[in-house]
Amino acid sequence: MAIPTVDPERYAEQLAEKRTYIESTFAHFAPPELEVYPSPPSHYRQRCEFRIWHEEDDLFYAMFEVDPENPKNKKVVRLDQFPVASKHINALMPRLREAFLASDELRRRLFQVEFLTTLSGEALVTLIYHRPLEDAWEAEARELEKALGIMIIGRSRKQRIVLTQDHVWERLTVDGRPLHYQQVENSFTQPNAHICQTMLSWAREVTAGRQSEDLVELYCGNGNFTIALADNFRRVLATEISRTSVASANVNLEANSVTNAQVARMSAEEFSSALKGEKAGRRVAEMGLESYDFSTVLVDPPRAGLDEQSCQQISEYEQIVYISCNPATLAENLTILTKTHRIERFALFDQFPFTHHCECGVWLTRRTLV
Numbered sequence: 551m552a553i554p555t556v557d558p559e560r561y562a563e564q565l566a567e568k569r570t571y572i573e574s575t576f577a578h579f580a581p582p583e584l585e586v587y588p589s590p591p592s593h594y595r596q597r598c599e600f601r602i603w604h605e606e607d608d609l610f611y612a613m614f615e616v617d618p619e620n621p622k623n624k625k626v627v628r629l630d631q632f633p634v635a636s637k638h639i640n641a642l643m644p645r646l647r648e649a650f651l652a653s654d655e656l657r658r659r660l661f662q663v664e665f666l667t668t669l670s671g672e673a674l675v676t677l678i679y680h681r682p683l684e685d686a687w688e689a690e691a692r693e694l695e696k697a698l699g700i701m702i703i704g705r706s707r708k709q710r711i712v713l714t715q716d717h718v719w720e721r722l723t724v725d726g727r728p729l730h731y732q733q734v735e736n737s738f739t740q741p742n743a744h745i746c747q748t749m750l751s752w753a754r755e756v757t758a759g760r761q762s763e764d765l766v767e768l769y770c771g772n773g774n775f776t777i778a779l780a781d782n783f784r785r786v787l788a789t790e791i792s793r794t795s796v797a798s799a800n801v802n803l804e805a806n807s808v809t810n811a812q813v814a815r816m817s818a819e820e821f822s823s824a825l826k827g828e829k830a831g832r833r834v835a836e837m838g839l840e841s842y843d844f845s846t847v848l849v850d851p852p853r854a855g856l857d858e859q860s861c862q863q864i865s866e867y868e869q870i871v872y873i874s875c876n877p878a879t880l881a882e883n884l885t886i887l888t889k890t891h892r893i894e895r896f897a898l899f900d901q902f903p904f905t906h907h908c909e910c911g912v913w914l915t916r917r918t919l920v
Contacts, residue, residue: 553613554904556633561591565900568908572898575877579884581912585897587748592633593640594742594903596720599664600629602650609650609657611643634904638667645698646675655690666735669743670721672701674735679706688713703735717798724750724778730805731772737794738771742901749899749911750778753848753871756895756913757782763845766867768818768860773799775848775873776813777806786811787842789821812837818849818856822863845869855879861886870914875901877908884912892917 569586603612603626610628617623631640642665650657662678677691683704691702692713701718704711717734724747733739740746753775757765760783770776770788772795780786788811790796799813814837816824824834847864849856850873856864861883864870870891874880884893891914901909 553615553627554634554902556592556904558591561588561903564904568900569898572877572908572910575881576884576896579888579893581893581896583896585752585895587745587752587897587899589742589745589900589903591903593635593637594744595635595639596668596743597664597666597739597741598632598635598639599662600632601662602660603628604657607651609660610647611663635665636667638671638673639665642673642675642698642700646694649694649697653690655686656694664735666718666733666739668718668720668733670719672718672720673699674701674703674716674718676703676705676735679704682706683709683711722747722750725754729777730802731774731777732798732801732805733772734794734798737792737798740774740901745899745901745909746774749873749909750775752897752899752911753873754778754782756871757846757848757869760784760845764842765846765848766821766842766844767848767850768821768864769850769852770799770813771795771850773802773811773813775850776811777802777808779848780808780811783846784810785842787837787839787844788813789816789818791815791817818851818860818863822860825863846871849873851879853879856883858886865890868916870912872910872912872914874910874912875907877910880910880912887914890917891915 565588569584573584600611603610612626612628615625615627650660659679659681660677661680664676666674683706687704688711691704695702695713701714703716717732720731720733722729757779762784765779765783765786767776767788770790776786776788796813796815803811814833816833824839845868847867848871849864853876855876865887893912894915895913897911899909899911
């Protein structure tokens with residue numbers, strides 16, 4: 551993988567290149583004019599992970615440059631600062647390294663460091679070791695927590711020591727309204743909080759005026775979109791397969807006083823079967839599917855996109871909001887979805903500046919039969 555080279559002076563140029571790429575990739579769908587939402591040109595990632603590289607008495611943060619012609623060839627790249635990462639992460643990097651260098655207990659067989667920070671100022675740092683962690687490590691780690699004003703988790707094989715808590719609380723502002731999100735260590739969250747706020751505002755805009763209808767959401771994670779969109783609909787039913795994410799989503803519903811949304815632990819495939827009456831059981835019964843009037847579906851799938859069956863399933867809804875992290879699979883899925891739906895709005899969210907990655911949002915409505 552290539553380590554992004556951040557050059558704020560070139561930001562407009564790289565964003566223009568992405569715009570050209572997306573417009574050419576999707577031109578055959580004849581979409582409306584592409585909406586482009588820029589990111590801050592640096593310090594935009596709220597979470598990062600680094601290997602710790604040991605050289606005699608020294609150690610430093612490292613990533614690897616992989617030779618695309620020979621993936622086995624990896625070059626170690628030392629990182630004392632990382633302009634991709636949030637300012638909070640960059641401020642913590644040298645202070646943590648100094649603490650590791652000063653303590654044999656903290657540095658010994660330290661393998662990796664993972665940072666999770668928030669716009670609201672919290673920081674959770676996970677230290678991963680290739681050795682068992684004992685009382686001496688815990689005592690020094692607690693002192694480090696106090697000294698740096700952070701929270702620490704220690705991990706090693708079959709071991710996870712949570713010193714304070716295993717999550718942070720993010721505060722996003724969407725359309726002037728504060729939204730609070732519990733973000734749990736080692737679970738998925740949107741890495742670029744600034745762009746996340748933009749995506750949530752865009753999704754609220756395209757789904758406005760549906761208060762008498764219901765929303766179904768697939769791949770809801772920790773309730774990122776669920777929380778923001780709940781007041782646009784009468785009711786929301788969100789599904790997610792990860793136990794950790796479902797638990798966090800329920801915490802977030804309560805934290806934001808959202809009372810018209812329900813999160814079900816179920817895969818998209820299982821949910822499709824439940825809608826068709828092919829799947830029964832306690833979890834299906836608890837959803838009360840017969841009481842919903844779904845007009846809208848929101849999908850935010852993994853990079854693999856949706857399979858053909860899932861595309862057929864979501865094409866049954868009047869409107870579709872599709873958030874995609876992979877233009878290639880989005881294009882494949884739109885080949886199916888545009889048979890029944892028309893693209894009303896199309897957006898590029900620059901989630902990962904100075905990389906080839908593109909995050910897109912598509913709003914589709916059902917075609918009128920003539």
